[in-house]
Amino acid sequence: MKPIIWFYFPARLAWRQLVFDRTKLVAAICGVLFACVLVFMQLGFRDALYASAASAPVKLNGDLFLMHKQSEALWRPVRFKRSELMRVLGNSAVAEAYPLYLGLAPFKNIQTRTKRTLMVYGFDPDSQIFKIDAIDDKRAELRLKDTVLFDEYSRPEFGPMRQLLAADQNVTEINDYKVTVVGLFRLGVSFAADGNVVTSDLNFMRIFSRRNHEDIDLGVIKLHPGASATQVQAALRSQLNEFVNIFTYEELLSYEKDYWANTAPIGFIFGFGTVMGWVVGLVIVYQILFTDIANHRNEFATLKAMGYEQGYFVRVVFASAFFLAVLGFIPGYLLSLGLYHMAESKMYMPMPLPFGKVTTVFMFMLSMCFMAGLLAIRKLKDANPADMF
Amino acid sequence: MSTVIDVEHLNFSFGSGVLTQPVLKDVTISIEKGEIVLITGPSGSGKTTFLTIIGGLRQAFHGSVKVLDQQFINSSEQIKVKARQQIGYIFQQHNLLKSLTALQNVSMTLEINAALTERQRRERAAEMLIAVGLGDRLDYRPDQLSGGQRQRVSIARALVGQPKIILADEPTASLDKQSGHEAVNLLKQLAKESQTTILLVTHDYRILDIADRVVELEDGVIKQV
Incomplete structure (x- = not known):
């Protein structure tokens, strides 16, 4: 038939x-x-x-990333010593290495004065570890004491920051520490945090008074142009202590994704x-x-x-x-x-x-x-x- | 004349062991091409069972049943499916597909045949419906037709495939006297034209006159041939 x-x-x-x-x-x-x-x-x-x-790691600007082996995910990291990150500079292919500090802290809504937890990122304003132009452009302002940048894509419960800034209402508290919002950027919320704030490493230590420069959450490594990330990764793996993971960009993304898919x-x-x-x-x-x-x-x-x-x-x-x-x-x-x-x-x-x-x-x-x-x-x-x- | 249906010493029973209930006992009958044979008998005499065995719908194990030169005893499903395609079946109820129009119902017989084009199928189905007097009801669904009209559609459906044998199981049971008579006369006329053999089970004595031969079945035994 x-x-x-x-x-x-x-x-x-x-x-x-x-x-x-x-x-x-x-x-x-x-x-x-x-x-x-x-x-x-x-x-x-x-x-x-x-x-x-994966929205936060996506916007990170680096070739290799250092993370403690006990870290389940970026939003709940286990800290390790900054000196461990600095050791990677011994490899001739590494151009720069910068720490990133992370912390969850309550942020006070300027209008309603209610507090809600968001993610605070602390980084060295001399570095360019975010692929976000709005942050790069404001690096000079972030060098000032007690200044932060606010993520416009945070949930609306944190307040209409764009209108507030236009009305010069830019002073609030993070972790009960007074800060000034000097600008906006766009990152986006995740299941871990309803909002994001970026500040300098020095301001980060002021907001989190118990934290110090030596205990870092993530290391961001940039290589010289032409260097192979996987080759350097292999070399670093033999040089560094066992308690750190060395991830390429893609590995970091899939590590984050796997956490939410499997561990959480x-x-x-x-x-x-x-x-x-x-x-x-x-x-x-x-x-x-x-x-x-x-x-x-x-x-x-x-x-x-x-x-x-x-x-x-x-x-x-x-x-x-x-x-x-x-x-x-x-x-x-x-x-x-x-x-x-x-x-x-x-x-x-x-x-x-x-x-x-x-x-x-x-x-x-x-x-x-x-x-x-x-x-x-x-x-x-x-x-x-x-x-x- | 050639023998179309040749049954010898057919025994058939329902159930097994002590519950065995014999239905057909040593039935022997042969039917020639073009013959119209009526089987009558009281309820439970095994008429319908006999018909379903001849139609290749029921598997029998003892004796010999040759239909169109195919042995049905202990035969494979494949052989019986092939044989069924050469047999037109008319049921007690019209058994039309209620979601299809008269034309589509009649075409169902032709859809088994892949050699025809869709156009040929429609034309032949329409011709057949015109022949049974339903030329103006081609696109009516069964629920829009009267009982007699439905039975005429099912006659058309049985005949359109130009079968060698027509098996009919009480085709007038659900019809009044006049439309019952009309239906069987139509069947007879169309069958005679194409030399089709008809085996008709009934206990409607009003239609005995159409038969070439009447066979009476009682308690699974043929009484007179």
């Missing part, structure tokens, strides 16, 4: 049976739509989490939610296909008596499953698109919807409906013409 006929006729019958009962079709589409939106949102939140978790339960939670969406959709589609076969038992038995073979009915069921997947996916995709925009505007989390994710979810829906079809075809054996007539 020609392949087109092999699939076309059962698919056409499946389609005619689906559109015949509009009410049931709408219910079926809603089931797939629900699963589709659930999976879209879970994957969206998960990817937003990964993207925002959040990656698991969203993965679990995705699977649950799949299972719920599977059960719904299975129920629909199953009752559909039961309702058409008589018709299938008739067709069998007319000489249709078993495989034809299997193809009818899988074609129904395929149509449900497609018909549920299209409105599910459109609805998710709207929800993504809403999430982005309400939660200040980056929620991109790249083509790759769309195809992933579609494949998810297809596999879900395929599985449901696989479970439902067992019901076909009930359509036995000998028992029917």
Whole structure:
């Protein structure tokens, strides 16, 4: 039999049976739509989490990074000695090495005076360890005592900083220490911090009075042009103490991402939610296909008596499953698109919807409906013409 | 004349062990090409069971059942599927696909045949429906047709594939006297034109007159041939 006929006729019958009962079709589409939106949102939140978790390291300007081996992630680092970082200068390929200090501290909203925790970054204003122009441009101001830069993409609970600065209301407290906001930059929130502030290393020590210059959180290393990061990494690994990790830029990003995906339960939670969406959709589609076969038992038995073979009915069921997947996916995709925009505007989390994710979810829906079809075809054996007539 | 259906010493029973319930006992009958044979008998006499065995819908194990020169006893599903495609089946209920129009229902018989084009299928299905007097009802769904019209659609469906044999199981059971008679006369007329063999199970004595031969089955035994 020609392949087109092999699939076309059962698919056409499946389609005619689906559109015949509009009410049931709408219910079926809603089931797939629900699963589709659930999976879209879970994957969206998960990817937003990964993207925002890596947002700080993404903006770091370095070739190699030094981190304590006990550090789980950048936002909760284990400190190590600055002298360990300075040892890398012994390698002739290393051009510069600068420490980065990190700390979570309460920030006072200038208007409401409520406090909320954000991430404070301290760096040497002589260095250029951020790939953010707004920070580079303000390095001179940061050399002054008690000055900070505020992340415009922080959550709105910290106050409308741009308007406040325009109105010369720029004095607030971080960790109960009075500081002046001298400018804005853009970085973005993450699951670890609702906002960000950048300041000089000296001001950082003033804000965190118990911290000192010698205990650093991250080392940022820049190499001379033309030097191979992996070769220097290997050389440094043999020279430095065992308690530090030496990461390339990409390794640092994936280390951060892995933390949220695996160590923190959040990656698991969203993965679990995705699977649950799949299972719920599977059960719904299975129920629909199953009752559909039961309702058409008589018709299938008739067709069998007319000489249709078993495989034809299997193809009818899988074609129904395929149509449900497609018909549920299209409105599910459109609805998710709207929800993504809403999430982005309400939660200040980056929620991109790249083509790759769309195809992933579609494949998810297809596999879900395929599985449901696989479970439902067992019901076909009930359509036995000998028992029917 | 050639023998189309040749049954010898067919035994069939439901259940197993002590619960064995014999349904057909040593049935022997042969039916020639173009013959119209009626099987009558009271309920539970095994008429329908006999018909489903001839139709290749039920597997029998003892005796010999040759339909279109194919042995059905202990045969493979593949052989029976092939045979079914050459047999037109008319059911007690019309058994039309309720989501399809009359034309689409009749076309279903032709969709097994890959050699035809879609256009040829539609044309042949439409011709057949015109022949059963439903030329103005081509795009009606079963629920928009009367009982007699539905049964005529199912006759068209059985005949459109130009089968060698028509098997009909109480085709008039759900019809009133007049439309029942119309339906079987139509069947007879169309079958005679194409030399199709008809095996019809009924206990509707009003239609006995269409038969070339009447066979009575009682308690699984053929009483008179």
